[in-house]
Amino acid sequence: MSETRATQLENALREAGVRVTRQRAALLRIIAASEDHPDAAELHARAERAGAGVSLATVYRTLTTLQAQGVIEKLEFQDQPARWEAADQHHHDHMIDVETGAVVEFTSDRIERLQAEIAAEMGYEIVHHRLELYVRRAR
Amino acid sequence: MSETRATQLENALREAGVRVTRQRAALLRIIAASEDHPDAAELHARAERAGAGVSLATVYRTLTTLQAQGVIEKLEFQDQPARWEAADQHHHDHMIDVETGAVVEFTSDRIERLQAEIAAEMGYEIVHHRLELYVRRAR
């Protein structure tokens, strides 16, 4: 029983009571296959190219739905339209090269721990967080 | 020679070749006096209340100008219009209570150091960063 990731997700969605329409299946596959972090317009274009007719309004609605299901995550980099990525196994943060726009993913358990500590000290618990490093190649 | 913070800033702006108009002076004072993190519409409203006629377009243009001068900073919290704060002496990050919307400022040298380390490891240097903790009161 080897299923593609996208197929697994479709089943999970159905179980959660979310209808798997042609449009949702198409976007799910496109996002799962994306190595980068496309925005709504780009996903719309990719769906178009893939021969899947999906209106831009549906792209937006689907992204909201998939996010609510925890299947994808929304990224909001500085002064840019929102971008999206598959909610992968492991959480990670992003480093954005301000010169090229390249996005690199990274993780740091130590930073995560420190964040939790700081929140706790002030009487809070973290729901989620956002960490972005805007960087430049070191000379 | 005791000048208000706003007056100091006005002089600095003039020296940088930026004209200090009635509108800019008004916004500068309003932001310097703000304890919170108002967005453009709110600043427009406060200017109105203060009796300073400043059009919304000018609020936006002024914010861009002051940011370019390093006098104020732009905050972009999740799914919200941009907010602004005076670029104070010490850098800090933000913690947002997802239930009340309250914003708490905090700093952590250890996190800052770790960020620099991580970037360095990947051959980058940090230009600036953004760290937001979305939190909830611990029970």
Add this chain to the structure above:
DNA sequence: TTGCGTGCAAATTTTTTGCAAGCAC
């Protein structure tokens, strides 16, 4: 006096929504 800054209204950009028709289950 000079040209940068402002107001106003119109335009852009990104995202959301109402409504009638379509399709997943």
Add this chain to the structure above:
DNA sequence: GTGCTTGCAAAAAATTTGCACGCAA
């Protein structure tokens, strides 16, 4: 068959911009 989804076009929300006039230096 039922009602959640979709497409389309219009609307909303946030921000930007063209242009003629005003004012800081």
